[in-house]
Amino acid sequence: MRNHITNILAATIITVVLQLVSCTPESCLEESVARIKVPFYLSSTQRIKAPDSLTIFGLNTGSKKIYNASKNVSRAELPLNPSAENCGFVLRINGTFDTILLVYDSYPHLISRECGYTYYHTLDSLSYTKNIIDTIIIRKRFITTVNEENFRIFY
């Protein structure tokens, strides 16, 4: 009889615990958009230096700015367009315009059960104008939500 009660009690507790766990609301606390992480380097010193003024917007996106005359931005973060195989950005560094064009592949990636899915990218090629940009060095072609440097822009 004691065994019966123990087992029934155990079954009840197990069921209640499982129900509580399954009903716990989940929230996404992780980064869910893959961005290119681009630090700015001064060509003359080869040291990282934020432009005095930085404006960036996507090519053909009108006036929707990612950075708008921002100061103290030593590293820009630029999201790629997952619905296309290429996209471009217009950069205004210290008043001078340059354009970067990127060609890439996109593929779905599970962030977590709480956050769901996003797109990661693999960079195929990169081209850019050289008005104020001196050179761009590719450091990592895989563009993910991980906090790691993808390009270095020397200006």
Next chain:
Amino acid sequence: MVSGQTEPPDTVEIPLKIRLGADVTGPLLYLTDRTTLNTELFISADLNTKTGIFLGGGFSDYKYSQYNYEYLSRGFYVKAGVDFNLLRPEMARGKYWAGAGLRYGLSLFNSGVPSFEFENYWGPVSSSVPSSDYIGHYLEAAPGFKAEMFKNFTMGWSLNIRKLIFSGAGKDLRPIYFPGYGIGGESMSYGISYYLVWNIPYKKINVIVKKEEPEESEGSETR
């Protein structure tokens, strides 16, 4: 060589059993949550009073959706291993089991993402991941307790601690859930099972019971 002076050892007759069981946790939870159905049946057989072999399998149908994606997973799994009873035979008497099972699990399933969406600078993105077949592997440790309630009918529970070996997919599309293992996005998963078991005794063995040494009383009684 004749030891006529020693007492014959006490023995106890222990039935070795074949067990057919079902995990009722999955069907019970399905009554309250229609998005997940798990069923599991198993057969096990005592090799001796301490050790048994275990073979189980089940079916799982899992649906999950939240504000930004839907996920489906459906398939079968088998798991095989060894059960260890930690109770002394004279205590267990073939009626009680308290110990742990160690198992290897193999899961064959189909999973896909019918829709997911997110938004970034370029606007909202809606997409999907087509369903694919996967084979996942895992190890399981299942400590628990079972007791005979009626003749040849046992009930009991186990905690299931699982270690992922391979989820069947690459790192980008790890299955959120796969049959037998549970939440596949993590390297460990945990669960609880509650079993109803039918026992079939197939053999009886006599086990020698170690006599406990009587405690020696020292000197005379004191007050």
